[in-house]
Amino acid sequence: MLSAEDVQRGLTGAWRLFLGKREAVRLFDTTYTGFWRSFLAVILVLPIYVLYIGSERRMILADLPLEVPFNEMSFALTRVIALAIDWVAFPLVTALLARPLGFAHHYVRLIVAFNWGSPIVSGIVALPAILFAFGIFPQGVASLLLFAALVLTIRFRFITARAALDCGFSLAAGLVALEFLLSLVLGEAISRIAGI
Numbered sequence: 001m002l003s004a005e006d007v008q009r010g011l012t013g014a015w016r017l018f019l020g021k022r023e024a025v026r027l028f029d030t031t032y033t034g035f036w037r038s039f040l041a042v043i044l045v046l047p048i049y050v051l052y053i054g055s056e057r058r059m060i061l062a063d064l065p066l067e068v069p070f071n072e073m074s075f076a077l078t079r080v081i082a083l084a085i086d087w088v089a090f091p092l093v094t095a096l097l098a099r100p101l102g103f104a105h106h107y108v109r110l111i112v113a114f115n116w117g118s119p120i121v122s123g124i125v126a127l128p129a130i131l132f133a134f135g136i137f138p139q140g141v142a143s144l145l146l147f148a149a150l151v152l153t154i155r156f157r158f159i160t161a162r163a164a165l166d167c168g169f170s171l172a173a174g175l176v177a178l179e180f181l182l183s184l185v186l187g188e189a190i191s192r193i194a195g196i
Contacts, residue, residue, distance in 0.1 A: 010029075048126050086182070121153050129146070
């Protein structure tokens with residue numbers, strides 16, 4: 001179970017990395033226990049994700065003709081399954097790549113840092129959709145905000161990867177691209193399977 005100290009330590013490290021302070025990577029608990037506890041950061045992602053799902057549902061319903069049925073249970077279940085698969089896909093794929101790409105000795109630190117950074121990433125990416133869905137911003141402004149959010153997220157993940165792996169540009173950029181593409185492909189595949 002996560003303690004308040006775990007959460008404070010994890011989020012402090014992630015926030016400092018977000019601010020560009022690469023030395024913050026030392027704040028993370030990279031012990032065996034710390035590695036597995038970092039996966040519980042999904043608990044902090046869930047409330048943000050629920051708001052995002054609600055926003056997405058609202059936008060889908062606004063675009064659907066009244067006579068087209070919308071299965072709310074299937075939609076919610078699909079999104080929860082997508083989050084669960086997305087949460088474990090990157091750690092599994094990078095575990096397979098760690099030795100061939102030469103970062104096996106820093107693999108744990110990478111995953112711990114990415115896991116604790118996920119609540120920040122989720123908040124940044126979800127905010128434009130939430131603001132648009134609830135009519136606070138028009139679509140054009142929300143699209144600009146989403147683009148800015150994606151740039152911030154990519155920058156944050158890049159800084160995190162470089163700091164965690166103590167590596168050069170290419171490896172960090174490749175891993176950030178891998179995470180982004182995995183998330184995109186898995187989300188699309190699950191939506192197609194569910195017919196959403």
